[in-house]
Amino acid sequence: MTDISHPSKTKLLEAALQVIRAKGYSATRIEDICAAAGVTKGSFFHHFKSKEDLALGAANYWSAMTSELFAAAPYHDHADPLDRVLAYVDFRKSLLEGEVEEFTCLVGTMVQETFATDPAIRDACEASISGHAATLEDDIAAAMALYGIAADWTAKSLALHTQAVLQGAFILAKAKGGAAVAADSVDHLHRYITLLFARPAASQATH
């Protein structure tokens, strides 16, 4: 795991999150990261062997940060597992604020660029996306049991689909320069899950 105890290392990882989400991974230079972090190139190479090493550290740092954010989020508090899943979707919608590069995904961006050329970065991005999706599986499976859903889809498949919708919503937000189109897609995802579980429309309207 990445040791993020050193202040300048944390600054470099935070800078990587900012710069790579705004410019993409390939266009990001080590000099850009150092400038954004306010540290020297010597300091960079004290902590990271290369830009790829920084990208791997940034993917792990992103996974750790987002894990903490989602673990502490209030959507877990609902008694009904379907409410927890829908509140997760609503929570994702609430995060669509600020500049596009502030609410979009580091690992979705990096894997888009590196999937065919850098297997180590691709695998770190895959682990981040699939690891986050897996945190939704238990609630989806519990909702399927509670609502008596005999489906031709699995909890795992729906969990991954939520991430596909979010990653695609980010691309549309980038194309259109704002969050509104992404929020519409997250609303479609909310509506899909409500329909899948055949929840009455009145209940859907309260969300």
Place this chain on the structure above:
Amino acid sequence: MTDISHPSKTKLLEAALQVIRAKGYSATRIEDICAAAGVTKGSFFHHFKSKEDLALGAANYWSAMTSELFAAAPYHDHADPLDRVLAYVDFRKSLLEGEVEEFTCLVGTMVQETFATDPAIRDACEASISGHAATLEDDIAAAMALYGIAADWTAKSLALHTQAVLQGAFILAKAKGGAAVAADSVDHLHRYITLLFARPAASQATH
């Protein structure tokens, strides 16, 4: 519009589609494009002022090629507009074949990288995605009228959502190195549209 009548220009545009989808836009060098096209750098600069000029040409070429592909596809032949929309989704699933860089999207890849740094490329990608989404709107609106759907969503919003799902499905395919996860998300999209229009489950099972 791009003049693609010259053979070496077409070769360069075809090469741009291949190389950018595999390596990403920023990592692609003019030399990579020339090598893939089998043309000289002199020929490149005869046709394009710069890598950005090629990217703009490639986005327009992509829009023209995909417009032709989708206009000629058999999903238009169904009498029921909902069948046309669902057959479009099935057609998209049927395209998920071969290598990941062969079935993923040029403009989704380019906008991911350039949205904050190159407004001209971003706008060309936006026009390509939104232009394709718009081709679905009439069928969705006709299906809403035919099935008596009084919705809190619009035909335009659902059309854009189909593109969000596809773009996100491509990212998951890149992360996981194969089409299966993308096909699962397209199945979820098919199921969502079926549920939205309250089509009986038996009809859904025939797809």
